[in-house]
Amino acid sequence: MSRRRESWRKKRSVRRESRKVINVPGYKIGGILYSAEEISKKVKELGRQISEDYRGKKITVVGILKGSFVFMADLIRAIDAEIEVDFMEASSYGDSTKSSGNVKIRKDMDSSPVGKNILIVEDIIDTGNTLKYLRDTYLAGKNPESVKIVTMLDKPARRTAEIEADYTGFSIEDLFVIGYGLDYAQKFRELPYIAYLEKEE
Ligand code: IMP
Ligand code: MG
Numbered sequence: 001m002s003r004r005r006e007s008w009r010k011k012r013s014v015r016r017e018s019r020k021v022i023n024v025p026g027y028k029i030g031g032i033l034y035s036a037e038e039i040s041k042k043v044k045e046l047g048r049q050i051s052e053d054y055r056g057k058k059i060t061v062v063g064i065l066k067g068s069f070v071f072m073a074d075l076i077r078a079i080d081a082e083i084e085v086d087f088m089e090a091s092s093y094g095d096s097t098k099s100s101g102n103v104k105i106r107k108d109m110d111s112s113p114v115g116k117n118i119l120i121v122e123d124i125i126d127t128g129n130t131l132k133y134l135r136d137t138y139l140a141g142k143n144p145e146s147v148k149i150v151t152m153l154d155k156p157a158r159r160t161a162e163i164e165a166d167y168t169g170f171s172i173e174d175l176f177v178i179g180y181g182l183d184y185a186q187k188f189r190e191l192p193y194i195a196y197l198e199k200e201e
Contacts, residue, residue: 024187026199028197028198029195029196030175030195030196030198031196033172033175033193033194033195034170034193036193039074039152039192040074042170043071043075043169044078046078046167047080048078050079051081054079054081057082059083059117060083060113060116061076061079061086061119062085062109062119062120063087063121064088064120064122064123064134065087065089065107066183067124067182068122068152070181071121071152071180086109086110086111088107088109090106090130090133091103091104091106103129103133105138114142114143115143117145117148118139118147119148120139120147122150122151122152122165123180123182124151124152125149125151125153125154125155125159125163125165126159128159128161128162131149131165132163135149149163149164149166149167150166152170152180153171153177154172155171155174155175156171157173177195177196178196179192179195180193
């Protein structure tokens with residue numbers, strides 16, 4: 001890449017990252033955890049690993065709405081395999097920063113999971129309640145060939161359900177994070193980086 005183009009790219013990403021006004025009463029942005037570049041590198045690594053593990057198999061990639069859609073869009077383009085895409089929506093946080101523990105299916109897969117190699121895509125595993133229910137109670141009863149989980153982020157400190165992802169991007173501390181698909185009250189999903197919110201003193 002030419003020098004001019006590189007410096008333009010740098011300026012542009014700085015502008016994009018500072019453009020956003022964090023307007024949540026009582027909260028401020030605490031800091032950026034992972035930049036767009038770091039995320040992109042990690043997604044490519046995950047894609048390579050998944051391609052190797054599923055060599056010769058068709059993968060049904062199932063995104064858990066809404067948080068996973070940004071990660072999923074990047075991930076499927078980093079996987080070298082035959083892919084089919086589907087989505088599910090489960091109830092989660094509502095508009096607060098605490099998990100309810102109560103899981104409901106709001107939207108089921110359009111296709112049948114029977115006999116398929118299902119790769120569930122999550123944005124973040126927190127208590128683990130959502131995935132525990134989806135994988136071990138819901139999908140397990142529908143005879144898929146296999147079910148694996150890939151998550152961009154993992155917050156192991158808050159786990160109450162016994163569940164682990166097969167592929168994890170980054171393991172993080174107990175922070176409330178936003179960006180790259182993750183929201184606070186439906187805001188900030190469009191940020192190209194992952195940041196954390198801090199309570200204002
Ligand atoms: P779990 O059932 O407690 O594991 O909750 C998982 C879901 O809660 C994720 O798919 C997210 O939608 C949401 N969630 C958990 N932690 C965060 C966070 O730090 N920021 C934004 N959403 C989160
Ligand atoms: Mg979610």
